[in-house]
Amino acid sequence: MVNETASVEQWGIFEVTLHGPGEGNPFQDVELTAQFRYKHRAIEVDGFYDGDGTYRIRFMPDTQGEWMYRTQSNCAELRDVEGSFSCHAPDAGNHGPVRVAHTYHFAYADGTPYKQLGTTCYAWTHQGDELEEQTLATLSSAPFNKLRMCVFPKHYAFNENEPEFYPFPCLSRGSSKWQGKWDADVFEGWSFDFSRFDPAFFQHFEQRVADLMERGIEADIILFHPYDRWGFSTMSPELDDRYLRYIVARLSAYRNVWWSMANEYDLMRSKTMDDWDRFFRIVQERDPYQHLRSIHNCHGFYDHAKPWVTHQSIQHSDLAHTLTWREEYKKPVVVDECCYEGNIPYGWGNISGLEMVHRFWEGTAHGGYVGHGDTFLHPEDILWWAKGGVLHGECAPRLAFFRKVTGQSPAAGLDPIPDVLFMFSCVGQPHEYYLTYFGTHQPAQMTFRLPEGERYQGEVINIWDMTVTPLDEPVVRNAVVQLPGKPYHALVLRRAD
Amino acid sequence: MVNETASVEQWGIFEVTLHGPGEGNPFQDVELTAQFRYKHRAIEVDGFYDGDGTYRIRFMPDTQGEWMYRTQSNCAELRDVEGSFSCHAPDAGNHGPVRVAHTYHFAYADGTPYKQLGTTCYAWTHQGDELEEQTLATLSSAPFNKLRMCVFPKHYAFNENEPEFYPFPCLSRGSSKWQGKWDADVFEGWSFDFSRFDPAFFQHFEQRVADLMERGIEADIILFHPYDRWGFSTMSPELDDRYLRYIVARLSAYRNVWWSMANEYDLMRSKTMDDWDRFFRIVQERDPYQHLRSIHNCHGFYDHAKPWVTHQSIQHSDLAHTLTWREEYKKPVVVDECCYEGNIPYGWGNISGLEMVHRFWEGTAHGGYVGHGDTFLHPEDILWWAKGGVLHGECAPRLAFFRKVTGQSPAAGLDPIPDVLFMFSCVGQPHEYYLTYFGTHQPAQMTFRLPEGERYQGEVINIWDMTVTPLDEPVVRNAVVQLPGKPYHALVLRRAD
Incomplete structure (x- = not known):
């Protein structure tokens, strides 16, 4: 590269x-x-x-x-x-950086649609080469085309190990044990020379960004986060700004970079809304390529309407709200965190594989994009969501299937089409393509208010068994369509004439 | 009787x-x-x-x-x-009428707790004796202890048949065909002598109320509803009021009567909020026994804080909101309609059996009560939700199991107990009983912030397979409890010492 x-x-x-x-x-x-x-x-x-x-x-x-x-x-x-x-000319597989397209969607710079299917390995670059190489091997055959990853190392449950590199020269070391606290509860003993960066840290980090680029995976780089025991989340404004300028100078030439100002920005008690605005402005001013910029909430949203926000990066477990967020901010919606497949005690990390896949379809059927995570208890605390390694859940093949199906949807994106159905969202492009997902609903029949005089070829999608069953008859306006009468099915209608 | x-x-x-x-x-x-x-x-x-x-x-x-x-x-x-x-003294099985108890719950007049487990057969009394007797036979072995039922016959999809009886003498007959309209779209041809009631109608109706009473089932009598082709939903205020006084005079001596002012009151365009207030007042003034009074919404809630409302009768599909509604109105929450098990095209009538049972546990685990319905396509349009007959879904045995499990919960009711868990609701009575339901979440471990020094016997409940698995070890504050790591389980903790 x-x-x-x-x-x-x-x-x-x-x-x-x-x-x-x-x-x-x-x-x-x-x-x-x-x-x-x-x-x-x-x-x-x-x-x-x-x-x-x-x-x-x-x-x-x-x-x-x-x-x-x-x-x-x-x-x-x-x-x-x-x-x-x-x-x-670009080599095969290089489509340029990803941009917002058609208001609510994304495309590479060469015009190829980019349909976001993200996963999350917050601290994967801080795990040492053996595990990091395993993570890359997993990603090479996984369906994901975006990875959320933190710059700074992570302090949290299941995250007690020290990283190999620190972003600043380490002057003295402290404790590593997770005690259920973060942000402004820096453990005694840690001190760093914040006046200098440690190039080895950034050389390693950017190599991992390049590794993702080679694999066609966007790096959603989280610039700040609250899960901290070293003091990186509570630096002075001057240090924050210098750090931002430095990382933007180093990384913005990588075409797969996205800038995420923070994960759970609203849990960082030492930062104000003015700080977040300023961070956005610095990145916006210093990045010559205008890579995508967002900020991820825990509870309350940042005002995604602000002009430096390119898309909405959301934590929320009800994907049906995607319709509302689209309307409110008129920008793409990426629900990066809607809970993760796993079995840990935290409610955000223990939904079933079926529920995880269900939420991808639900978010898509409401005009948005969804993110994945995998959080299974592990004897050595190697949870994919933080450290990478291998996937333990059941949803990766179903998300590959999801990617295949939605990859055949219109380049202009899946936008809500009102009044096609009663009580169900329908997305697509009028006169061309309609997708409806029924979730836990199981209609045995349905009629669609399609345009008069048009015929559509229908396909019934079983999101878990990964089957696509064409309907025998073309579908026309208000004709009764026979459906499986079982939950977790989608229906695609594609213009036939 | x-x-x-x-x-x-x-x-x-x-x-x-x-x-x-x-x-x-x-x-x-x-x-x-x-x-x-x-x-x-x-x-x-x-x-x-x-x-x-x-x-x-x-x-x-x-x-x-x-x-x-x-x-x-x-x-x-x-x-x-x-x-x-x-x-x-009352005969066995007669516990008197149901009252509000402990602010958010119900009990019979003799103090026996009443844990609402309702179902819905809106128009079952208008189907003729053969089907009505079949409905009663079904109810005799079903788990339900409340039935929502309309006084007036019903005009709707799957409801085109004429009733045997009309509440007023019929002067001329019109069409019966469902054309997708209701309320103030009275079909031509129908006319009634609204100056008189037809006693045969009411004699029949009250016999059915008595039939339910014999079976220990509360009759949640819906006094008005919008699904009308005859003109019963658009009578004058004078006629409405006379009808209310008449039915209250006839029926209030039946101990199993609950008064529901309306189903989907907000779809009745010809009624104003003043009308609904007045209806409540009439029933409140004329019923010597002060049977329970409620009103059921489609979209927006009636103000359940008004003093004549005894409990909240809610249509909503997100049962987690129950916590909010409890707090807002300080009255029992009965989510009578959270979608029905079935396979019809309407989104409110085609959730899976698992999802229906899930919603019962979800509502219960948030301090409320839930209602059931069964809406499967039928060659003769005999859908349980409207006409009764037999149940076609899979959830009745699971609701019987639910009734058994929740029947062993404290008489004081299941109230939210804050801070026992992170991100999961816990209900029960402190120091006595804790119930948590994990739904689509599948933790393999969990700790509970129980009171210091107390020991609890745990039971893992599989809501679908209907198994109760005792935990080997007593559960104490913050001890790690091993859980199945599969979705659709609840955990009951019962004080052991």
């Missing part, structure tokens, strides 16, 4: 490596940016210090052709460095 | 039969009441005209001993009739 040659694929990474001063505190003392030019366009990009006198500037070109660049710096050695490179 | 002898059981019916004028319109012209006296107490009771010159006064004595009565009337033949009777 990282590429210093004179040619780079579109939406790949062109990296300029420079050598400069290693003394003092280059993280704070040295300013470095570059201007990248393509014909009349000029794009300002932040560089960053990577330790040992090495400075880097990363750039993701969005246009094929010849690009030039020139650096600026308050350090003479790094100033006015010029160069050029050629941007060629 | 109807008893003219000189002795009647407590909460039985003592009936005075008188003969008077049969000419003119006695329904409107003749006033008849009686005063019943026991020692210092005096109770005023309305009589009613039963056709053919026959007048009746029914009385349900609530106290054992000697009672006296004396009639009043504007008709000399009916005036100043005196008599007495003896009230003896």
Whole structure:
């Protein structure tokens, strides 16, 4: 991915490596940016210090052709460095970064629809290579195309192990034991040199982002979270802002990056709403590529209507509300957390596999997108939701089936189509495609208020047994359609003429 | 039940039969009441005209001993009739009428707890003897102890047949076909003499109420409803009020009567909120026994805080809201309609049997009571929910099991006990009994914040397989309890020492 040659694929990474001063505190003392030019366009990009006198500037070109660049710096050695490179067509599987499309949906930059099917491994990059490689192997054959992951290590139940790397140089170590507390309850003993970053931490982290990119998985990078024993959740505003600028400079050239300001932002007692607004603004201003930006709640929502929010990242267990959230904020809805398949004592982590799959269909049938997690008790506390490893639940093949079925839905997305059914949501694109999911309901018959004079081919979907059963007869307006009369079925109607 | 002898059981019916004028319109012209006296107490009771010159006064004595009565009337033949009777101990199975107990629950007048487990056969008394007898046979072996039933016949999908009896003399007949409309869309052709009641209708109806009483089933009598093709839902206020006084005079001496002002009152476009208030007041003033009074919504709730409402009769599919409704109105919550087991096209009538049973446990685990219905397509449109007959679903045995398990819960009722669990509701009585239901959640472990130093015997309940598995070890505060790790289980903790 990282590429210093004179040619780079579109939406790949062109990296300029420079050598400069290693003394003092280059993280704070040295300013470095570059201007990248393509014909009349000029794009300002932040560089960053990577330790040992090495400075880097990363750039993701969005246009094929010849690009030039020139650096600026308050350090003479790094100033006015010029160069050029050629941007060629993207390799297979590279569709560019994901953007909002059609108001409520997503597409890659090349126009390919992106239908979000996320999972969650909050602290997977803090588990050491053996487990991290296993996580990547699992992801390679799993149906997920997005992963929620925290930058900072995690302190929580089932999360007592120390990470291999810390984002700042560690000065003294404290206790690791989970005592049921987080955020502003930093354990005694921990201290860090917050004036510097530890490049090894970020080099490792960005390698994992690249590993996901290779696998076609978006990295939904959680910039802050409350599950903390080290003091990373209670830094000063100045430190928070410097950290944001640094990680944005390092990571924004990775096309699979999404910025999640926080997980459960409303549990971080030391941050104010002004802080969250400012964090969004910093990321918005410093990221030249305008990667997706969101913020994830525990209880109350952040105001997703604010202009720097690109989509809604929601924790809620009733997916039918998706309709309301779409209407309220006019942005895509991603219910990243609607409870996880598992068996742990926490109510958010012990729904059945059937219920997890059910919620994917429910959210989809209300015009949104859903996220997965897997939280089964493990003798060594290796729970997928936090540490990765392997999946223990039953829903992954059903979500692969879900991805296959919904992958055949319209590129314009699944939007609510009112008045097709009484008491059931129907989504799709009028005159083209209608999807209804019945959940725990089990109608044996149903009529659909389809447009007059149009014929549709119907398919009955069993979401758990993963069967697709075509209806014998074409479906027309108000005709009685025979259905299985069993729960957990969807119906797809596809225009036949 | 109807008893003219000189002795009647407590909460039985003592009936005075008188003969008077049969000419003119006695329904409107003749006033008849009686005063019943026991020692210092005096109770005023309305009589009613039963056709053919026959007048009746029914009385349900609530106290054992000697009672006296004396009639009043504007008709000399009916005036100043005196008599007495003896009230003896109730027969086995007669516990008196049901009252509100402990704010959120119910008990019979003799103090026996009444744990509501209702079902719904809206129009069962309008189906002719053969089907009605079959309904009674079904009820005799079913777990239900309450039945929601309409006075007026029903016009709706699956309800096109004409009743054998009409409440008013029929002057001309119209069409019967269901055209998807109700309330103020009276079909052409129908006309009735609203100035008179048809005693045969009411004699039949009250016989069915008595049939339920014999079986220990409360009759939740729905006084108005919108599903109408005859004009019974759009009578004038004067006629509405006269009808209410008549039916209260006839039926209130039946100890198993509950008064439901309406089903889906908010769908009756011709009635105002003032009408509903007035109906409540009339029933409240004319019923000497103060039977339970409620009103059932479609969308928006009537203000259950009004003093004449004894309990909340709710249509809603999310049983977890029961906690909120309890808090808001401080009255028992009966979710009479949370969708029905079935397979018809309407979303309210096609949940699976498992989902129906699940909702009973869910409502109970949030401090409320739930109602059942059975709505399966039938070649002759005989759906239990409207017409009775037999049950087609799978949940009746599971509800019998539910009744058995919850029947062993505290007499004071199942009230929310806060802070026992994180994210799960727990109900019971502190220091005595705790019930938690996990629904689609499947914890393999759980700890309970029980009172310090107390030991509890645990039972794991499989709500569908109907098994009760005692835990090996007593449960104490914050001890890890091993659970099945499968959905649809409840846990009961009963004080062991």
